[in-house]
Amino acid sequence: MFLFHSILFLILTYECNSARIFSIFYVQSYSHNHLALTLLTELAERGHEVTLLTPFVPKDVVKNLKVIHMKFPPKSVDTQVNPFDVKKMTLFERIMFIEQYGLNEMEVVFNVTEVQTFLLENHHFDAVIFPQFVSEALRGFCYHFRAVCIGLSPVILNSMSGRPMGNPFHPSYIPNLFSPFSDRMNFFERFHNTIIVTAEMLFHHFYVLPRHNQLLQKHFPGAPHINDLYYNTSLMLVNTHVATNFPVPLVPNIIPIGGYHIRPLSKLSKALQDYLDDARDGAIYFSMGSYLNSADIPNDKLNAILNVFRKLKQKVLWKFNGNKLTNLPPNVKLGTWFPQQDILDHPNVKLFITHGGLLSTMEAIYHGVPVVAIPFFGDQEMNAANAENCGYAVVVSYEELTENTLQTAVDEVLINPKYGNIARRRSRIFHDEPMRPLDKAVFWIEYVIRHNGAPHLRTTALGLTWYQYLLLDMVLFIITVLFLFLFILKKLLAKLFRKNTTSKKTKLKTR
Ligand SMILES: *[C@@H]1O[C@H](CO)[C@@H](O)[C@H](O)[C@H]1NC(C)=O
Ligand SMILES: *[C@@H]1O[C@H](CO)[C@@H](O)[C@H](O)[C@H]1NC(C)=O
Numbered sequence: 001m002f003l004f005h006s007i008l009f010l011i012l013t014y015e016c017n018s019a020r021i022f023s024i025f026y027v028q029s030y031s032h033n034h035l036a037l038t039l040l041t042e043l044a045e046r047g048h049e050v051t052l053l054t055p056f057v058p059k060d061v062v063k064n065l066k067v068i069h070m071k072f073p074p075k076s077v078d079t080q081v082n083p084f085d086v087k088k089m090t091l092f093e094r095i096m097f098i099e100q101y102g103l104n105e106m107e108v109v110f111n112v113t114e115v116q117t118f119l120l121e122n123h124h125f126d127a128v129i130f131p132q133f134v135s136e137a138l139r140g141f142c143y144h145f146r147a148v149c150i151g152l153s154p155v156i157l158n159s160m161s162g163r164p165m166g167n168p169f170h171p172s173y174i175p176n177l178f179s180p181f182s183d184r185m186n187f188f189e190r191f192h193n194t195i196i197v198t199a200e201m202l203f204h205h206f207y208v209l210p211r212h213n214q215l216l217q218k219h220f221p222g223a224p225h226i227n228d229l230y231y232n233t234s235l236m237l238v239n240t241h242v243a244t245n246f247p248v249p250l251v252p253n254i255i256p257i258g259g260y261h262i263r264p265l266s267k268l269s270k271a272l273q274d275y276l277d278d279a280r281d282g283a284i285y286f287s288m289g290s291y292l293n294s295a296d297i298p299n300d301k302l303n304a305i306l307n308v309f310r311k312l313k314q315k316v317l318w319k320f321n322g323n324k325l326t327n328l329p330p331n332v333k334l335g336t337w338f339p340q341q342d343i344l345d346h347p348n349v350k351l352f353i354t355h356g357g358l359l360s361t362m363e364a365i366y367h368g369v370p371v372v373a374i375p376f377f378g379d380q381e382m383n384a385a386n387a388e389n390c391g392y393a394v395v396v397s398y399e400e401l402t403e404n405t406l407q408t409a410v411d412e413v414l415i416n417p418k419y420g421n422i423a424r425r426r427s428r429i430f431h432d433e434p435m436r437p438l439d440k441a442v443f444w445i446e447y448v449i450r451h452n453g454a455p456h457l458r459t460t461a462l463g464l465t466w467y468q469y470l471l472l473d474m475v476l477f478i479i480t481v482l483f484l485f486l487f488i489l490k491k492l493l494a495k496l497f498r499k500n501t502t503s504k505k506t507k508l509k510t511r
Contacts, residue, residue, distance in 0.1 A: 017047060019449050022125040022145060024053040024138060026109045028072070030290035031359050032131060032154050033058075035239065038261045039152065040065055040129070042438050043445065051125075053115060070114045084296070086377045087398065091192075094178045095200050098378075099208045102134025106212065110137075110219045119144065119219075127449050132161045132236060136212035139229040140220035148234045148453045150445060155358060155379045156240040157248055157256070159200060164233045166461035167251045171197040174248055180381040182389035183246035231462050234453040237441050239358060243430035244365045246386055253457035255444045259430060260437035261359060262366050268342050272317075275333065276343070279315040282350035282414070285343050285369075287319035289357045292376055295322025304403040306332070308410060314350065317343060344369050350420070351413050356384035356395075365392065368427035370419035372409045374398055392423040 021043060025036040033056045044050045044064035051066045061067050089097060109115060125145040130138040132151035142149035153161035158177035162169050171194040175181035179196060181189050213226035223229070234253065241258025250256065268276070276283055288294060297305075302325070309316050310329040320334040328334070340360070343349060344367040352364045356373035361383050364371050371393035373384035387393035394409040413419045435443070448454040467473050 019048050019126040021050045021127045023129040070112045106137045137215040140216045143223045150235045153238040156245045157238045164230050166459045182385040234448040243426045257437040257441040276346045279348045281313040283315045283348050284351045285317050286353040288355045294320040307403045308406045356380040365426045366430050368424040370413050370423040
């Protein structure tokens with residue numbers, strides 16, 4: 001009997017503690033993949049059974065994490081994203097471009113053999129974790145497995161991740177993700193932002209969602225309309241932290257977990273350790289991230305960068321892929337890969353020159369290193385504007401990158417102690433938390449699974465029509481009542497006035 005009870009107990013606790021989690025990440029970028037793997041690995045290590053479909057093949061995978069490789073067809077050259085082209089687009093063109101990219105990728109995802117086979121097999125999952133990044137149709141998996149729907153936003157909170165949760169998104173102080181604005185906008189920036197935020201909302205509602213719905217209905221026959229799934233997301237984990245990004249209001253089922261990808265430090269290799277230890281005048285780390293190849297930077301800009309470095313007494317570590325550098329100054333060391341987080345932690349590193357990617361910016365601030373940002377595309381311009389606004393960075397726009405502008409920016413950050421001080425202050429904010437962001441992410445995932453999707457966290461905003469939400473019906477009602485009141489008042493006064501004058505007239509006559 002005791003044995004029976006023990007076994008029952010074990011089965012029950014196993015049932016409660018271990019969930020089956022399905023995840024699909026499609027964006028072929030290092031940062032998206034890194035963010036997904038960090039979270040899913042942690043979940044697997046805590047005993048959950050995790051299945052991940054991804055176009056990447058990770059090197060080593062923990063025990064409970066099953067990775068299925070989605071073999072995407074090779075991209076034809078003309079459909080490949082060229083960051084230099086995106087840079088030339090207007091803000092609205094960029095939004096259309098990224099939404100269209102998402103729609104195209106969804107077609108590819110649902111068409112790969114691995115996904116189709118998987119959908120035909122008999123699987124059961126308690127939760128689905130998908131990237132909230134122009135990927136609305138992926139919510140079909142939540143419907144297919146009748147599982148709790150959890151989004152992971154690889155970028156900071158924005159209209160894409162806030163809208164399905166009914167989060168307020170006020171254009172007066174929250175800039176569009178692809179804009180070059182921070183949360184402090186002047187009159188014209190606010191005007192631009194208001195137009196863009198409104199246009200993006202209408203475009204998403206009338207163009208993007210219907211197309212995702214077509215995909216959804218095609219690949220998940222019998223699925224409800226996408227709106228019913230889109231506005232039924234149980235949890236949104238967003239890659240935002242107040243140490244690096246401006247504060248915004250959040251509904252209770254949006255959980256900021258910014259910085260969760262930051263791993264415990266490892267020891268630097270002996271060569272790197274010696275190199276940085278010997279940098280008596282300080283060192284600069286320079287990396288344009290994983291998307292932009294240094295080899296793609298045109299010669300004039302490359303020479304400008306080299307000329308600036310040549311004049312510095314600091315040593316420079318440059319993450320460089322390409323082999324067209326001949327006149328390398330002696331204080332510059334190139335490498336195709338560097339352990340970025342460990343380098344940023346070295347006390348001699350005084351400056352990080354970056355493309356302003358979110359993960360890089362977070363790592364810089366986590367380790368208290370000020371930044372010169374050369375933003376390129378996507379959310380980088382907004383991240384950079386925000387970093388400059390916070391006071392830990394100077395921005396050099398890529399178009400204006402010359403020897404002169406770069407020199408001024410680098411000197412400013414190296415000489416003016418303000419930047420380092422603010423970076424270190426923000427680093428202390430980053431570290432001052434009740435729990436690690438990764439623990440927080442895991443807690444909330446388990447929470448919404450435990451509470452069957454946690455509908456109690458959803459705000460009523462999701463059930464209102466747009467005119468109720470914007471109080472337009474109230475405005476209309478109040479204006480109508482006011483006009484009615486004024487109209488009646490006017491009629492009454494007119495009547496009284498007429499009576500008075502007529503009675504006066506009659507008095508005059510009788511005299
Ligand atoms: C789907 O895949 C097949 C081959 O597996 C290919 O011929 C077809 O063009 C693909 N369709 C789309 C929309 O990618
Ligand atoms: C909405 O989510 C809840 C909780 O995950 C689920 O029980 C419900 O079926 C979902 N509704 C729709 C229309 O998918």
